[in-house]
Amino acid sequence: MLNWITANQQIIYIVILMIFVGIEVIGRVPSVLHTPLMSGANAIHGVVIIGAIIVMGKAEGDNYLALILGFLAVILGTLNVVGGFVVTDRMLEMFKKKKNR
């Protein structure tokens, strides 16, 4: 156990600190912004696409399963990232309009 903690201490630090940051950062959000915030967070977890890129980039040329699934994963991940950010921007565009007037 102690060995495991020592070996992975960097990761453990990241996990714990990020949990607190995640909670602190959105602690005081007004309810009007719940939806855009959810949508924005949705786009951010699209980082999973980096994993898909690595899978795809490491796949050997004859490993069709990895190639096909990796390709699919890249498409889906991109959908998540691009679609997520564009939808969020569209939602927030509406908010901005009324701020300017």
Next chain:
Amino acid sequence: MELNVLTLCYLVGSVTFILGLKMLSNPASARRGNLIAAAGMTIAIFGTIFLYKDDVGNRLHNYGWIFGGIAIGAIIGTLAAKKVKMTAMPEMVSMFNGMGGACAALISVVEFNHIARNVIPGVHQTYIPEGGEGIVLIILLGLIIGSVSFAGSMIAWGKLNGKVKDFSFKGQHIFNIVLLLVIVGLAAYIIGWLPENSIIIFYCIFTLSLLYGILFVFPIGGADMPVVISLLNSFTGVAAACGGFLYNNKVMMTGGILVGAAGTLLTILMCKAMNRSLANVLIGSFGGAKAGPAGAKQQGAYKEISLSDASVLMAYAHKVMVVPGYGLAVAQAQHACHDLEKILEGKGVEVKYAIHPVAGRMPGHMNVLLAEADVSYEKLLEMEQANEEFPSTDVVLILGANDVVNPAAKNDPSSPIYGMPILDVELAKNVIVNKRSMKPGYAGIENDLFFQKKTSMLFGDAKKVLQDLIAEIKNL
């Protein structure tokens, strides 16, 4: 050297995610926050493509496939996100969330096959490297969470656009718990014993996780979908973080955990806005309560009001309060609504809007819709302000809202929405309710308000009714 630049890219990415989320929780900076996070994401993605090297120093290959996939995803994603109607935004978010979950699950499938391929012919004990149980555990976690999130999001998507109906069977909660235990058991079996047929069990876990995702969301009422989507959103965050552990990739870890934590908190905040607990939303699903109050109690009679009466009532009022709901969004009546506001103000009537925090299908839904129709920001009252103004209001015009004005939330402890703060429209002198029919609202419960003395019903599609009202008022 190149690896250091990539580390820098990831660092920038992580910081922009945190900054982005922070700015997203403040109306003034929200849009910039989104763009900053998007920029950080772009840096991290292209950094990975061009600079990533594995432990042995090999670069990535298959660039054609990678760029092809990104191009296809980017084009479809942009088109879908640009074309989607304002009313369908919640579904869209759910859909994109599902894509992320599926992506995480597929990564796990490929990586597990990668491990299993080197194994099956040889002695299976040796194929797992030192400390490899951890890797298998992470792969399985990513698989399970990713597939639950994917399947659940698809059901939530179907529910929101009306393609999937509520469905539950007796003992479903117990069945779900058993199913989850089986999944965990199989996963533990793979990790602990690494049987030779691991790959078959792996696909069993995959299938069962998809099934669990479906059954998990199925019995939850449509009105609670925002909460469910937010929860699944944080699931996908955790699944992405699993990918981060797998590749020891810091930006995936930070981004994933950040969303996992923030998403969980956001889910709880959304529940609080409805004054309910998360457990209540997930287990005390609306489906079961439907038969009870609706069937048991014979409701009184409601009265209808003609268009001309309604227009006279409003045109000679001092103050009219509009309560928009999902019906307004479905009918795309926000512009007609703004027109009505203008013509009434021309007649010297004070018009305001009372916005319930969870009106529509998502918090903030109504604000966005009305802002699209150029309704001025100052006219939108939050629930507390609106409740203060109802006693001095002559006419309340309810446009396709139901549960957020249901007095059962205050009076009837047996009601599934009991305890949710509502708009006290009863305090006003007259209430006109526009609905398409007498059917109960999304929560599936009757509304006593419609049978009260001061309430009159004006049936029809919100947009059509508003246009007719405008025509009538013009002729007065």
